Each structure stands twice: as C-alpha cells, then as structure tokens.
Amino acid sequence: MSLPTVAELTERCAALFAQWRVLDTRIEVAWNDRLTTTAGRAFQKRGRIELNPKVLARAPDQVSMVLAHEAAHIAAFRLFGANIPAHGRHWRSLMRLAGHEPAVTHDIPVDDLRAAARARPRRATFVYLRVCDACGDRQLMAALRYGRCGGCDARDSFLVMKARAGAAGRAALERLTLAQVRAAFG
Ligand SMILES: [Zn+2]
Ligand SMILES: [Zn+2]
Incomplete structure (x- = not known):
C-alpha cells in the first residue's frame, strides 16, 4: 500500500x-x-x-x-x-x-509500533491497556470495559492505550509506565 x-x-x-x-x-x-x-x-x-x-x-x-x-x-x-x-x-x-477511538496508539514507541505492525493478526483486533489515573491500577483487556476501578473504586478515571492484538502489541502495552501513559494524555 x-x-x-x-x-x-x-x-x-x-x-x-x-x-x-x-x-x-x-x-x-x-x-x-x-x-x-x-x-x-x-x-x-x-x-x-x-x-x-x-x-x-x-x-x-x-x-x-x-x-x-x-x-x-x-x-x-x-x-x-x-x-x-x-x-x-x-x-x-x-x-x-x-x-x-480516542486512544493514543501512536505514542507507543516507534520500534514497538513496527513490531506490532509486522506481527499483525489476520483480523484487525486490538488489545487495550486500561490504567486508573487515580490509583495506577492496570488491566490488559481484549474487550474494553469502563465503570468502577477494582483498585480504588474511582469511576471513569481511566486512561486507555490501544495496540494491535498479538504478542508484540501486548508487550508494547505492558512496557508502558504509568508516567508514559499520563504523559500521552497530557
Ligand atoms: Zn497527541
Ligand atoms: Zn483506581
């Protein structure tokens, strides 16, 4: 393309x-x-x-x-x-x-984005990292859910990053620190 x-x-x-x-x-x-x-x-x-x-x-x-x-x-x-x-x-x-989706996908470091693109699965599915802005609770999810944080009970205080489903995408999300996620959301 x-x-x-x-x-x-x-x-x-x-x-x-x-x-x-x-x-x-x-x-x-x-x-x-x-x-x-x-x-x-x-x-x-x-x-x-x-x-x-x-x-x-x-x-x-x-x-x-x-x-x-x-x-x-x-x-x-x-x-x-x-x-x-x-x-x-x-x-x-x-x-x-x-x-x-208002997710900050492209703020994932470039090398990880490349790896995720190479390892792209046949169907365009995604994996999400949901981080609670209040307590830092992290959830890696195949289907995004909002609501109350399991860590601190705060409601809708989530920052969500998205990557292509698959090992590379998951690894890219797992490597993100809370500080990096917060920085991505300004
Ligand atoms: Zn931006
Ligand atoms: Zn929380």
Whole structure:
C-alpha cells in the first residue's frame, strides 16, 4: 500500500475541519522522514502537521487515525484555546466525532509500533491497556470495559492505550509506565 500524497492528506484535513466546524481551516501537512520517535506531530499555532513516512509505511492502515489525531490537536486549539490538556475531553470528543477511538496508539514507541505492525493478526483486533489515573491500577483487556476501578473504586478515571492484538502489541502495552501513559494524555 502506498502512502497518501500531501494533497490527499490536506483534503482529508479539510473534511475533518468541516466536520468539526472549525472556521479557520488553514493547514499545512508534510511528510518528514527525520521524525524518529513518533508517527506524527502537530504544531498548533502554525497549523502544521508532520507525519513519519518510515513508521506509517509499515502501518499504512494507521495513517487516517494518526492524521485525525494530529488534526484534532490543531482543531482543539482553534476551538477551545491553548489551556486544555493535550488528550483531554475536548480532543477526545473530536476524535470520536471523526470515528476514531480516542486512544493514543501512536505514542507507543516507534520500534514497538513496527513490531506490532509486522506481527499483525489476520483480523484487525486490538488489545487495550486500561490504567486508573487515580490509583495506577492496570488491566490488559481484549474487550474494553469502563465503570468502577477494582483498585480504588474511582469511576471513569481511566486512561486507555490501544495496540494491535498479538504478542508484540501486548508487550508494547505492558512496557508502558504509568508516567508514559499520563504523559500521552497530557
Ligand atoms: Zn497527541
Ligand atoms: Zn483506581
């Protein structure tokens, strides 16, 4: 599968901004092959998105999710201002509107993402790491459940990371520390 062109990516961003009712639709998208540790990044004030072609060539099915992830950062900045958490409820609701799980999959270290892509099972199933933000209780789940934390009884204080099902995906999630998960959610 080949990667989409900058023109195609720019068009997809325009569609996302229209769906999100973002009036300021200026956007600049670029492939940047010097990116190493992330699949993509957003420069909110400049309205620029950079995507990592090396990582996404190995996981081309993730391009639209990563693009939406970065576009949602810029949209959230334009809609709600600078003083919101990076992956908080504003960003999450934009991701849901765009039809994506608001999980921070691409913040998994690049090597793990590559391994997970290589070890991709036939069906696109996922494994989830659910971490309680209140007490740090960790649950690795094949089917995501919310509700009360078994560790501290807090309700809906979960941070969820997602990876492809399979040994590589599970291992990538298991290696994540609480600090890394919290950092991913800003
Ligand atoms: Zn992000
Ligand atoms: Zn808890």
